[in-house]
Amino acid sequence: MPEPVLSVNELTVEFKTEDGVVHAVTDVSWELYPGEVLGIVGESGSGKSVSTMTLLGLIPMPPGRVASGGATFEGEDLFAMSKKRLRELRGGQMAMIFQDPMTSLNPVFTIGAQIMEALLAHHPDMKDDAARERTIHLLETVGVPFPERRVDQYPHEFSGGMRQRAMIAMAIANDPAVLIADEPTTALDVTIQAQIVEVLKAAQSETQAAIVLITHDLGLVAELADRVVVMYAGRVVEQGDVFEIFNAPRHPYTVGLMKSLARLDAEQQRLEPIPGQPPSLITPPPGCAFHPRCTLSQGRAVCRTDVPVLRSPAGEQETHRSACHFAEELGAADRVGVGSGVDEGT
Amino acid sequence: MSETETQAPVVAEAVATNGGELLRIEGLVKHFPIKAGVFKHTVGQVKAVDGVDLTVQPGETLGIVGESGCGKTTLGRTIIKLLEPTAGKIVFDGRDITKLKRRQMRPVRRDIQIVFQDPYASLNPRMTVREIVGEPLRIHGLYRGSEGRRRVEELLRTVGMSPEHANRFPHEFSGGQRQRIGVARALALNPRMIVLDEPVSALDVSIQAQVVNLLQQLQDEFGLTYLFIAHDLSVVRHVSDRIAVMYLGKVVELGSRADIYARPMHPYTQALLSAVPIESPNLRGKRKRIVLEGDVPSPANPPSGCVFRTRCWKAQEICAEETPALVPRPGGQHPVACHFAEVASPLDEASNANGQPSPTS
Numbered sequence: 001m002p003e004p005v006l007s008v009n010e011l012t013v014e015f016k017t018e019d020g021v022v023h024a025v026t027d028v029s030w031e032l033y034p035g036e037v038l039g040i041v042g043e044s045g046s047g048k049s050v051s052t053m054t055l056l057g058l059i060p061m062p063p064g065r066v067a068s069g070g071a072t073f074e075g076e077d078l079f080a081m082s083k084k085r086l087r088e089l090r091g092g093q094m095a096m097i098f099q100d101p102m103t104s105l106n107p108v109f110t111i112g113a114q115i116m117e118a119l120l121a122h123h124p125d126m127k128d129d130a131a132r133e134r135t136i137h138l139l140e141t142v143g144v145p146f147p148e149r150r151v152d153q154y155p156h157e158f159s160g161g162m163r164q165r166a167m168i169a170m171a172i173a174n175d176p177a178v179l180i181a182d183e184p185t186t187a188l189d190v191t192i193q194a195q196i197v198e199v200l201k202a203a204q205s206e207t208q209a210a211i212v213l214i215t216h217d218l219g220l221v222a223e224l225a226d227r228v229v230v231m232y233a234g235r236v237v238e239q240g241d242v243f244e245i246f247n248a249p250r251h252p253y254t255v256g257l258m259k260s261l262a263r264l265d266a267e268q269q270r271l272e273p274i275p276g277q278p279p280s281l282i283t284p285p286p287g288c289a290f291h292p293r294c295t296l297s298q299g300r301a302v303c304r305t306d307v308p309v310l311r312s313p314a315g316e317q318e319t320h321r322s323a324c325h326f327a328e329e330l331g332a333a334d335r336v337g338v339g340s341g342v343d344e345g346t
Numbered sequence: 347m348s349e350t351e352t353q354a355p356v357v358a359e360a361v362a363t364n365g366g367e368l369l370r371i372e373g374l375v376k377h378f379p380i381k382a383g384v385f386k387h388t389v390g391q392v393k394a395v396d397g398v399d400l401t402v403q404p405g406e407t408l409g410i411v412g413e414s415g416c417g418k419t420t421l422g423r424t425i426i427k428l429l430e431p432t433a434g435k436i437v438f439d440g441r442d443i444t445k446l447k448r449r450q451m452r453p454v455r456r457d458i459q460i461v462f463q464d465p466y467a468s469l470n471p472r473m474t475v476r477e478i479v480g481e482p483l484r485i486h487g488l489y490r491g492s493e494g495r496r497r498v499e500e501l502l503r504t505v506g507m508s509p510e511h512a513n514r515f516p517h518e519f520s521g522g523q524r525q526r527i528g529v530a531r532a533l534a535l536n537p538r539m540i541v542l543d544e545p546v547s548a549l550d551v552s553i554q555a556q557v558v559n560l561l562q563q564l565q566d567e568f569g570l571t572y573l574f575i576a577h578d579l580s581v582v583r584h585v586s587d588r589i590a591v592m593y594l595g596k597v598v599e600l601g602s603r604a605d606i607y608a609r610p611m612h613p614y615t616q617a618l619l620s621a622v623p624i625e626s627p628n629l630r631g632k633r634k635r636i637v638l639e640g641d642v643p644s645p646a647n648p649p650s651g652c653v654f655r656t657r658c659w660k661a662q663e664i665c666a667e668e669t670p671a672l673v674p675r676p677g678g679q680h681p682v683a684c685h686f687a688e689v690a691s692p693l694d695e696a697s698n699a700n701g702q703p704s705p706t707s
Contacts, residue, residue: 043550159641189413190577191638191657194621198637216551219623223630242627260555262584264607264622265693270562271584273555277520 003075004031005177005210006055006094011069013047013054016062020282025051026234027069029310032178037204037211039225039242041218045278047234048214049182056094056180057086073178092122095171095209097164099183104167105155111166112151115139115173122174138169141206142199161192165199172203179209185220197223218261222246227319230254233279233289236310240320250313250322250330252296288325296326368539368571369402369425374434376417376424380646392646394420396595397434399672402539407565407572409586411579411618415642416592418575422541425573426458427451439538456486459532463544465524469516475502475527476512482534501530506560522553529560539571547578558585579622583607591615594645594653597672601680608694611678611687614654620692634692652684660686 013025025047032038042048053059055071055078071078073089081089090096098104106114115135120126126134132151139147142165155163164184171179184200185193197220204211213224221228221242228245230238230253238251249255256274276293279285285292291303302325312318313327324330375398377391395417402408410418423429425436427443436444443454459482462468469478480498483489489497499509505526516524525545532540545561546554558581564570576582582589589606591599591614599612610616617636624633638657643649649656655665664685674680675687 043552161641189642190579190618190621191413192641193623194635194637197623217623218551218625222625222627223623225627246625246627257551258625260552261625262555262558262578262580263625264580264583264619265624265626267603268584271555271558273559274552275556277522277553278550 002034004033006032006071006073006212008051008055008071009069011051011054011071012067013050013059014065014067016065017282022281023234023284024064024281025054028231028234028236029069030229030236030239032210032212034177034210035208036226037213037224039213039215039221039228040231041215041221041228042231043216043278045233045281046231048216048231051231052180052182052212052214056090056096057083088122091118092174093176094178094180095174095176097167097171097179097181097184099186102155102160102163105163107155110152110154111139111158112136115151115166115170118170118173134173135169138173139166141172141202142166142169143195143202144169160188161195164188164192164196168196168199168203172207172209175207176209178212179203179207180212180214182214183216184213186215186217193220200224218246218257230257233284234281235289235323237290237324238322239310240317244317244320248316248320250316250320250327251324252294252330253290255330256293256295288323296324296329300325366404367401368404368439369400369573370435370437371398371400371425372435372437374398374421374424374436375432376420376429377432390646393595393648394645395424396645396648398592398595398597400590400597400600402571402573404538404571405565405569406587407574407585409582409589410573410575410592411577411582411589412592413577413618413642415594415645417595417645418577418592419543421592422460422543422573422575426455426460426541428460452486456535457538458541459535459537459539460541460543461525461528461532461545464548465521465528466516466548468528469524471516474513474515475519478516478527479512479530479534482531486535488535497534498530501533504533504564505530506556520553521549522556525549525557526560529557529564533564533568536568537570539573541573541575543575544577545574546581547576554581561585579618591618594642594648596653596683598654598683599681600672605678605680608691609678609680609689610691611675611680611682611689612654612684613658613660613686616690616692636692654684660684662686 009029011025011028015022015024028051040048050059054066066079073094112135115138116131119131119134136147136151139151144150144162144165158166185196188196215221225242228240228242229236230251232253238245238249238254245254249258259272260274262271274293279289287304287306288308291297297303308323308325310321310323312321374395376395377393379388380390380392381387382389398421410421412418420429424431431444435442438454438458476498479501480489480494483494483497498512502509502511507523507526546557549557562585565572574582574585583603586603588602590597591612593614599606599610599615606615610619617638620634620636640657643656651667652665652670655661670683670685672681672683675682677688
């Protein structure tokens with residue numbers, strides 16, 4: 001196996017608030033390998049964004065705090081490096097795409113000026129003409145029509161979908177090794193989402209970047225990700241190959257998520273929601289944070305007392321891991337969500 | 347308005363064939379003026395809803411789908427007269443409510459309620475749950491002492507909350523619970539119809555299912571009629587008996603769940619269905635995806651003829667010249683507003699690729 005480009009080791013991030021300490025991310029580890037798409041899925045408050053933004057130094061500290069753990073980019077310790085070095089990496093070899101392109105673009109500069117700024121920040125010797133030419137090429141890559149003209153327009157002259165394309169152009173400007181996309185399609189309409197998915201694929205094939213795709217949209221993950229990390233209440237509860245996660249999930253939360261989905265491609269009698277509410281991150285439930293909502297736990301003591309470790313359940317590939325004491329009890333019948341238990345096409 | 351005129355025959359037909367509908371709208375138009383300059387001259391119109399005819403039968407769920415700016419939310423608000431219609435007619439339970447004044451609307455409001463999308467913005471943060479849920483009763487003079495309290499508690503139980511929650515404030519609840527409070531408020535006056543405007547889109551997936559199930563259970567229990575407005579095609583499929591697909595202020599296709607999902611005829615509906623990512627990696631590379639070019643045009647300046655033609659791969663000259671009427675077209679039974687309508691089933695291909703039986707019911 002090649003060396004990971006980005007790796008996160010037992011990361012714990014907390015926030016100090018008036019109401020108490022929020023345990024946003026607890027003991028999270030994952031690796032990102034060159035050229036792959038890693039999907040990080042979870043609902044609001046699961047820690048999927050915080051865990052990644054921390055790596056980029058984008059979490060204000062305080063109130064945030066890295067309580068323990070570490071992260072490396074190509075072997076370099078991200079938390080020990082100088083601010084200058086981190087700035088160099090950010091927007092250079094590690095680039096980001098955010099959910100809302102309107103708030104991440106500066107309204108008073110043209111689209112072209114902002115992309116050129118990103119280029120020149122990392123290539124101070126680049127001539128203006130060359131930067132402009134490269135910017136136009138980037139806009140073309142992401143499918144902005146008439147790039148020679150639109151390069152001089154302002155963000156408000158771009159529609160939501162076009163702004164997201166411009167954001168992607170900016171992100172890939174410096175040939176990043178890692179592209180972090182945080183809900184890249186969430187603010188967009190379905191038909192525009194489909195366009196952006198195509199653009200992301202094109203951007204990846206142009207740069208060969210590894211992508212961290214942070215999203216709550218299981219459909220998007222099913223479509224784009226090679227591997228998946230499922231988060232719940234700040235922890236990784238399951239991880240594995242995308243086919244394993246969707247076709248044979250081994251954590252009751254993942255199973256519950258799949259079953260609660262309304263499906264576009266099938267008629268369903270009733271949806272099967274996960275009962276209850278997501279837990280408080282200030283006073284998370286003891287033991288497994290999912291146990292109060294879990295149908296598998298059924299009041300068994302160990303779920304209330306012991307935090308389950310992320311391990312490979314018996315009969316699964318070493319790469320497929322679940323943080324459930326009773327992962328082995330998830331039989332095929334429990335796991336089959338609508339349209340999932342089919343293994344043709346793997 | 348020439349456009350409303352061209353659709354007139356369709357309306358006549360709808361009236362003739364549909365007897366017992368609860369709601370009927372005819373040629374409904376809602377334009378918002380664009381004002382500019384010092385004297386605020388009207389320089390244009392945003393044609394949010396531009397000639398919509400629909401009927402809703404008692405006890406059914408009519409889903410309204412479309413992307414942002416298609417006019418679905420404006421349509422819902424105009425129907426319950428939170429917005430004054432620019433033209434057209436709204437008939438509720440046989441009574442024309444189009445011209446009713448605020449005061450005259452009050453008794454009608456008992457029968458039609460609305461639940462909003464954002465449970466964080468639609469509940470007054472300074473009011474307790476008891477006050478919020480009891481407010482419609484109070485406005486209609488129906489909240490009397492202990493009886494009112496009992497009614498609020500009963501409503502909370504109906505939506506799956508505990509009566510002890512009545513003294514708390516909205517911020518103490520999660521999104522899903524707030525949406526339950528919004529539903530309890532809508533139920534307070536025993537309405538016959540509820541307009542649900544994106545009722546679950548602000549909620550997490552695991553909570554969405556809870557609220558969807560609650561809405562279905564309430565519909566069974568109280569015989570409610572729903573107008574379910576949403577952009578999520580999967581949720582709309584799950585809850586709706588019939589579906590209207592909207593684009594730029596117009597209904598472009600109207601049919602039963604099977605018509606829309608298994609036998610869609612409008613290119614826009616087909617593009618929508620093919621664009622939604624499906625939660626199965628097995629379908630990768632096996633679905634034919636229609637990626638539409640460009641963006642939705644501005645509703646202030648919609649294209650001539652068919653509003654979808656600027657993004658449509660089938661568009662011909664006639665599409666710019668003639669607005670296609672929403673009528674049944676060769677090859678299908680349900681009304682489609684397209685000169686070149688034909689059945690294509692993007693989801694059939696998807697389920698075949700996934701080893702599933704066809705979704706055709």
